[in-house]
Amino acid sequence: MSAWELFTWISIAVLVLGSGAVFAWFLRDALRLLRGFDDDDRRPDA
């Protein structure tokens, strides 16, 4: 297997698995984000 071949398969793995991992991380943060907006709404000066 050439270096080009290896680099290509690593790139494909990073693209597919990396984006999936970042999306899972986002789902964990999503609730906090929406809650942050709600908290801002409840501020007296909002």
Added chain:
Amino acid sequence: MNAIDFAIVAAYLAAMIGVGALASRRIHGFRDYFVAGGQMTASLLVCTLVSTYYGLDVLFGGSEVSFLEGVVAFFGYTRPYYVTILIAAFVIARKLKHYDFLSLPDVAAHFYGNGTRAVVAIASAFYALPLLSIMGIGILLDLVVGIPFVWGVLLGAAVSVVYTIMGGLLADALTDTLQFVLMCVTLGIAAVLTLRTTGGVDGLQAALPASFFDPTGTYPAWVLLVFAGSALSALIEPAFYQRIFAAVDYRAVVVALVIGIVLWAAYDWVTTILGMAAAARGIDAEPRYALLALVLEILPAGLRGLFVAGVLATAMSTIDSYLLIAGGNLAYDLYRPLFRPEMDEQRVLRLARWMILVSAAASVALALFFRSVVSAWIFMSTVLVAAALVPLLAALYAPWRPTPAAGLASSLAGLGVAVGYFVLISVFGSYDEEWATKIWTVELGGRSFELWQEYALLFALPASAAGYLLGRLGSRAAPEPAPEAAAGAHPLTPSGP
């Protein structure tokens, strides 16, 4: 495409509008709308940065170069961006996060006043017009579904505009997360299936000329220099700035940009390989659509619909973000400071929504002007770099105090030379089929020089630097910024209860 493919695409479009409607319920002012209330976490920043910055210009532009020239698309065209993005993350973002800016022209206004702000706002709004992605949607729908080009352009622009107008950056970022996964996963699947038919990359090496695997390709050195120079736009990229200002803290910006670079590099390389695979298979299409034609030929039903949704996602994640920036620049950075400084937040918000519509109309109108995706991208980058890079870097890092005349002279000289050069080449140059660009051959002292359309930056950036120095020589140092201006550069009048 069959019924399953159409259902996938329709479900995707409906989901985008649904997210826009959901986000719109949480928008109460321009700050919520334009920088999502400063609440964006690192994970959301990764999704929105990666999907926003990579539109059809990268997908089609990168594969256009690799289809014609090979791996130079990665090494010469896209790789310089990673260096400038790292500089933006570790050097510029750190400094800017100390301030309470909302936009790139806000930065110019803080250091140089409203004159420079207006020039940078015009350059930023022009740069942000997503005409390439809008054009790409029209071509995609024409090729795949048979919808006439004009209707495809209007449909793609309309869906993006609807959810962006409703929910601003929050809707934009939330839809970006879905679009981010869709565009990365579908490109990965397409690459796996394509490489199975070509005998892997080793099969491409056997089928293509050796120059396709030369990192510098066959481009003249000046063109590679211009490719690298266009990467400077990452230092003043309005979408980066907007997200830096929207981030919860500086650490989130750095983490997002470092992860983003890894994903961008993977995306760029896979795009490069797919362009080369199209060349190896002898795909008969315009170079910029070779990747699309190849993938649609290889993928089975169902996956084809998923890929089309992925390409739509690639385009729409860019269209929504940049329309938001262009609309914000026109309303908040141009109209309000020049004509109605007393405007309150609600009115700025309403005007920004109208300006998004105006920007979308301008993008659609301009979409047919350029022949090469790469040429158009480089010209738009040149306009922004020429108008904003020198004054911004000088304001942040020069040991002397910024003066309004220096900022204005620099941004005007850069913008003027970039546009003037482009007009000259358009009038006197002729279209070169081999390089897919306009070239003006000038005879000077018995020698002939080829001036490519893409060389504008080589003239505009020195002009901007010269303008800065002349402006500085011709003016006295500006007074210290007022305390309220130093603390924040957007004295929007709050409105509402």
